[in-house]
Amino acid sequence: MLNKQEKITGWLLLIPALLILGLVFIYPIARAFYLSWFTENLGTQLQPVFAGLGNYQRMIGDGRFWQSIYNTSIFTVFSVVLELFLGLGVALVLNKSFFGRGIVRTISIIPWALPTAVMGLAWAWIFNDQYGVVNDILSRLGLIDTGINWLGTPALAMIALIVADVWKTTPFISIILLAGLQSISEDLYEAHRMDGATPLQSFYQITLPLLMPQILIALLFRFAQSFGVFDLVQVMTGGGPAGTTETVSIYIYSTIMRYLDFGYGAALVVVTFLLLIAAVGITSLMLKKVRA
C-alpha cells in the first residue's frame, strides 16, 4: 500500500502528462462537441447562433456526407484487407533466411518511408491516360487500344487509389507481422512436424493463432489511418471524378477551411469520430472472438 505522502507525490508527477493530454486531446474534442451545437458560418453570418441539433439534422439529408462515408468505407475495407493478405505474405517470405535478406528487408520498407504526397504524384502519373505506365503496359500486352482514363472514370479512380495505398502501406503491416513471426519459437514447429503435421497445418495451427495479437494491432492502426485518408486522395484525384473519391476528411476540410462553416464542420467531425470508434470497437470484438 502507498502511504498518503507517496500518493500525493504520485499525483504531482502525473500532472504534467495529464495537462498535456488535456490540452492536445480532451480540449479539442470537447470544443468540437460544443461547436457542433451552433450555426457558425462566416459565409452567411458573423455571430454564432445556437442551433441545437440543427447541424445533425442537416447531416441526415446531406447526400454528399453519406457518399463520402461510403467512399471512405470502400477505400478502407479494400485497402486494409488487401494490405493484410499481401503484408502477411511478404512477412512470411522475409522471415525465411535466404541470400540478401537484409537488403530485401530494407528495400521493402521504402514505400512506407516515402512521403505520401510525393508518391501520390508519382502514382497520378503512373495512371495518366496519355503518358501513364499502366496504360503503356496494357497496350503493349495488346489488352487495350486506347488509353484507359483511370483517374477520370468514377469506378476506376477508386481502384487506382486503393492500388496506390496498398503499395505504400503493405510494408507497414509486413514489418509488424515480421516482428510477431520472429517471436514464435522454432521448437513449436519442430514438435508439430514430429507429430506429422504438414506445413500448411502448422501455418493454420501455430503461425496464425500466435500471430493474432500482431494482426489485430496492424488492423486497428491501418483501419484508423485509412479512415482518415486525406493526402493521397487530395494529390491524386482531389475527390473527383463526380465526387466518387471524396473521403470524409476531404469533405470536412472543405467545410471548415473553404466554406468557413465551422458549426457544421464540427458536427461532421463528431459523427465521423463516433462512427470510427464504433467500427474499431466492433472489429476488435470480432477478432477477439476469432482468437477465442
Add this chain to the structure above:
Amino acid sequence: MFISDLFIAFIKYSFKLIKSNGWLIGLLTVLVIVFQGLILPAQTQQPVTIKTLVRADEAQQLQPLVTKFNQQHSDIRFQIVEAPSDSNQVEDLYTSSFLLGNSPYDLIYMDIVWTPKFAAAGWLEDVSDRLSDTEAQQYLEGDIAGGMYENKLYRIPFRSDAGMLYYRQDLLEEAGYEPPETFKELLEISQDLQKQGLIEWGYVWQGKQYEGLAAMFVEVLQGSGAFWVNPDTLEVGLDRPEAIEAVEFLRQAIATKVSPPGVTTYAEEEARLLFQNGKAAFLRNWPYVYSLALESPIAGKYSIKPMVHSVGQNSGACLGGWGIGIAKNTKHPDAAWEVIKFLSSEESQREFILETGFVPSRTALFNDQAIVAKYNYYPKLLDVVQSSALRPPISQYAQTSDILQRYLSAAITGKMTPEKAMQAAAKETRNLLKG
C-alpha cells in the same frame, strides 16, 4: 541504431565543446546582450512594414517592383512573404491567419473568387472611397465588378486573366476553314480535321473536378445564353434548358471523340501540353499559354479568339486574375493603400507585364506602344477580356462551385445524364443559398 549512435555522439561532442570553450560561450552571450541593448533600439524608429503573402513564383516576379517601392518610400517598407505555388494553399494560409485573429498580413494579394468570401467574413477593408470613379473606369469593367461585394469595393485589380480559345491557324487554312464561331462549328471542324488525319484530337479543355472546371463551364454557360447564379437575387439557372444544352456540348465533344476521353482529368497544364505538342487543334486556356507555346513545335501556327457560343449568343471569357485588398486588422491602412497605389499604377503594371507577359487590368495598356511592341497579340486580347463572364460573386461561392463541379463531372464522365445532373446541382445550390 546507426543513426541514433551518430546522434548521441553529436550531443556528447557538443557538450564537450561547451565545457572546454566556456570563455567563448561567455563572450558570445555578452555580444548578444550588447547587440540587443545598442543596436535594436536604433531600429525602433524604423519605417512601418507592410506585409503581404504571394505565391512563390509570382513573389519572385514582383521583387523588382518591391525594391523600387522601397527606394522611393523611406517611411514604408514593403515586404512580400513567399507562399506555396498552389493558389488553394495560399487561400488556406490567408484564411487560417485571419481565423487566428492577429494576421501578420496588411495586404491581401487575392484571386478574384476569394473576394466575396473574405469580404463577407469581415476580413477586408472597404476601399470604395479610396478609388474615384474616374480612376475605376480605367480598369476593365469585369475586374472592378469582381472586386465588389454588396456594392462595396474590396479589391483593386492588379493583373487580369481570362479564358479563351486557342486554334491552329495552319490546320484551318489547310482545310479551308474560318475559325469557328459556334459550338457546332467547333465540333464539325474538329471532326473533319481528325478524319483528314491532320490532327489526333480536336478540342482539349479542363474537365477535371476542380475550380478550373467551373471557370471553363462559365464560358460555355454564357455562350449558351444560360446563367449559373444571379448574385443579386440568388436565383439558380443550372436546370434551365439552355444550361443543360451547355453540358450537352461538352458531352458531345467527348462522345464524338473530338476531345480525348482523358479530358475529364485534365487541368490547365495537361491540356496545354497536348495542344503545344501538336496533338490537338483547339484549346481552351488562359493567356499564359500564348507565350509558352512560342517556344514549342507549334510556334507561329496558332492564334487566339474569344470562346465559341451558340447561334445568336455572345462569347464569354471567364475572368480570373489577381488584385490587392487591405486587411481589416492592419495597423497601417494608409501605408497599405500607398503600396496598392504604387503597384496598380500604369507605370508599375507596364513594367510588370513587359517582364512577365501577364494580362494588364488597365484597359489602356492593351494598346500601349511598349507592350504591343513586345506582345503584338494584346489588342486582340482586349476583345477577349472585354467579353468577360464572372463566376458568381457570392460569399458562399466555394461551396456553390463544389456542387457544380461534382455534378458537372458526373455528367461529363457519363455517371449521370446532363439533365439529371444539372437538376440535382440546381436543387442542391438552391438549398445551400436559401439556408
